[in-house]
Amino acid sequence: MADLSGTRALLTGGTDGLGRAMARALAEAGASVVLASRDQARAERVAAQLEGHAVGIALDVRDEAAVAGGVEDVFARLGGLELLVNNAGIGMRTVNPRFMTDPKPFWEVPPAGFRDVLETKATGCFLVAREVVPRMLEAGGGQVVTISMNEQTMTRKGFVPYGPSGAAVEALGRIIAADLEDTPVRANLLLPGGATATGMIPEGMPEQALAGLLDPAIMGPPIVWLASPQAAGVHDQRIVASRFEEWLAAR
Secondary structure (H helix, E strand, O other): OOOOOOOEEEEEOOOOHHHHHHHHHHHHOOOEEEEEEOOHHHHHHHHHHOOOOEEEEEOOOOOHHHHHHHHHHHHHHHOOOOEEEEOOOOOHHHOOOOOOOOOOOHHHOOHHHHHHHHHHHHHHHHHHHHHHHHHHHHHOOEEEEEEOOOHHHHOOOOOOOHHHHHHHHHHHHHHHHHHOOOOOEEEEEEEOOOOEOOOOOOOOOOHHHHHOOEOHHHHHHHHHHHHOHHHOOOOOOEEEHHHHHHHHHHO
16 A cells, blocks of 8 residues: 555545545545545544544535635645545435435425435535645645546436436536646546445345445555555546556556
């Protein structure tokens, strides 16, 4: 594993699932990690459980003022950032707890639930990147990693609003990379490559399906590699964690 001593990272949605797994991997590799969550106590509790240097802060990525204040706090704590992981999101359970076994058509999705998912995932990614990237540009470098999903999930039956929010995040991540093309800041997409064993899994799933879920820890090796000097020239790549070793070997 790469040595990330001296690397400073902000990870949104860092208290559970993919976010927690990436925060753990980064901290164990020596990075100084700030993990953000809407729940201050939960963020602090999770950070305290990680090996290495990790702190938790409250940050509602949907709120422009909260994002501005939270990013200011992160830079005051760390003095800068080499890595932003835009991971915050909420899933289909918020609008349909049994979305896999009992999918609902889009017209049954409550507008408030639709907005909450879109604002957390897509607007949240935009607001956090909008605050962090200018500071990275001023500092002369950095890496933005946007956490995406499989394209099939984006268009799957019964997956409003989660699918459309993922498509928006993917498009945003690619545009961020395009806008940063001729700058010292790199931007890439990372996704697990399949359903993972997180709190977003619906109720009522059969045991056979649950047994096939990916371990969230699969996100650890690629996020550590992206934060390392080995990835210094890597830009506008869509990296699938479940195929990371093959992708890396082919480079």
